Amino acid sequence: GQNIDQPTEMTATEGAIVQINCTYQTSGFNGLFWYQQHAGEAPTFLSYNVLDGLEEKGRFSSFLSRSKGYSYLLLKELQMKDSASYLCAVAGYSTLTFGKGTMLLVSP
Amino acid sequence: EAGVAQSPRYKIIEKRQSVAFWCNPISGHATLYWYQQILGQGPKLLIQFQNNGVVDDSQLPKDRFSAERLKGVDSTLKIQPAKLEDSAVYLCASSPGSGIGNTIYFGEGSWLTVV
Numbered sequence: 001g002q003n004i005d006q007p008t009e010m011t012a013t014e015g016a017i018v019q020i021n022c023t024y025q026t027s028g029f030n031g032l033f034w035y036q037q038h039a040g041e042a043p044t045f046l047s048y049n050v051l052d053g054l055e056e057k058g059r060f061s062s063f064l065s066r067s068k069g070y071s072y073l074l075l076k077e078l079q080m081k082d083s084a085s086y087l088c089a090v091a092g093y094s095t096l097t098f099g100k101g102t103m104l105l106v107s108p
Numbered sequence: 109e110a111g112v113a114q115s116p117r118y119k120i121i122e123k124r125q126s127v128a129f130w131c132n133p134i135s136g137h138a139t140l141y142w143y144q145q146i147l148g149q150g151p152k153l154l155i156q157f158q159n160n161g162v163v164d165d166s167q168l169p170k171d172r173f174s175a176e177r178l179k180g181v182d183s184t185l186k187i188q189p190a191k192l193e194d195s196a197v198y199l200c201a202s203s204p205g206s207g208i209g210n211t212i213y214f215g216e217g218s219w220l221t222v223v
Contacts, residue, residue, distance in 0.1 A: 004150075033211070042199060042214035043151065087150050095164045096141075096212060098150035 002026040004099035006088050011105045012078055020073045020102045022088030030091040034062050034073045037085045037101065046073070046086075078106050110134065112215035114200050120221045126188035129218040133181070133202030139163075141212060142175055142185050143199040151199055157183065190222045 003025045012018040024032070031050035035043035049055055049064035049071060061074040073086055085101040113132040121127050133140050138159050143151035154173065155165040159180040168175065172191070177183040187194055197219050203212040 042216050045211050045213070048211060089150075095153055095156055097153065098143075100148075100150045 002090055002092055002097040004088055004090055004097060006086075006099045006102045008100070009103045009105070011107065014078055014080060014106055014108055016078050017074065017076050018078060018104065020075075020086050020088075020104065022071045022073075022099060024069050024071075024088070024090045024099075026069075026090050026092055026097075028093035029066065030093070032062075032064055032071050033089040033091065033096065034060075034071075035087040035089060035098075037087060039084070043087055075104075080106050080108070082106050112200055112202055112213055114198075114215040114218050116218060117216065118219045118221075120223060121190055123192055123222050124189040126186065127190060127220060128187075129185045129198050129200075129220075131183045131185070131200030131215060133183075133200070134204075134213055137202035137204050137213075138180070139203045139210070139212075140177055140183050141199075141201040141203075142183070143201065143214075145197045145199055145217070147196070154185070154198075187220075190220075192222050195220055195222045 006022045033048050034046040036046050037043040047062035054063045059076045064071045083106045085103050087101045088099040089096050115130050140157045142154045145151045154168045155175045156163040157177040160177050175185045197217040199217045201212045201214045203210040
């Protein structure tokens with residue numbers, strides 16, 4: 001089975017940097033995804049990590065440590081449009097399991 | 109490239125009634141998923157198809173939920189009879205190939221309210 005933990009809510013101000021953490025326990029591991037979900041919309045893909053280290057993509061970066069069962073999503077130069085839920089998802093042997101999501105509120 | 113198509117977008121039914129949702133995945137995608145997302149929670153996998161075979165349906169309440177993927181393309185998810193706790197968004201998603209590391213792409217979802 002899989003267990004995924006991430007904070008329920010976070011707040012930050014426009015222009016700042018925020019780090020959203022995700023810890024997991026899994027019986028099989030084939031990578032970790034981060035998805036963004038705006039209210040009332042479907043999740044959209046942000047990043048995928050399968051090896052340890054940092055993956056950078058514009059304002060967003062994602063880090064993975066497989067030995068620690070830990071990942072984080074780093075958002076830089078926050079914008080109002082970044083207010084959304086951020087979902088951590090772990091790929092096991094054959095399926096993808098999502099965490100409950102972290103609701104990020106960006107204020108002016 | 110067309111995305112994952114779902115219909116209907118919204119449905120309101122009374123408890124004990126039945127409902128069916130349809131999904132057309134991205135062309136050429138072998139894997140199709142149905143997720144249930146209750147408000148404030150992450151998506152929960154109901155069933156995963158690889159072509160027209162079931163890979164995982166361990167969290168599908170089989171006494172009331174059923175799903176099929178005829179000819180390995182379109183899929184339907186049926187709930188009969190519906191309960192109040194089935195109120196949720198039903199997300200269909202697809203991914204290319206068979207590797208779990210492939211990115212999955214979601215449709216806009218079918219919003220179900222059971223009253």
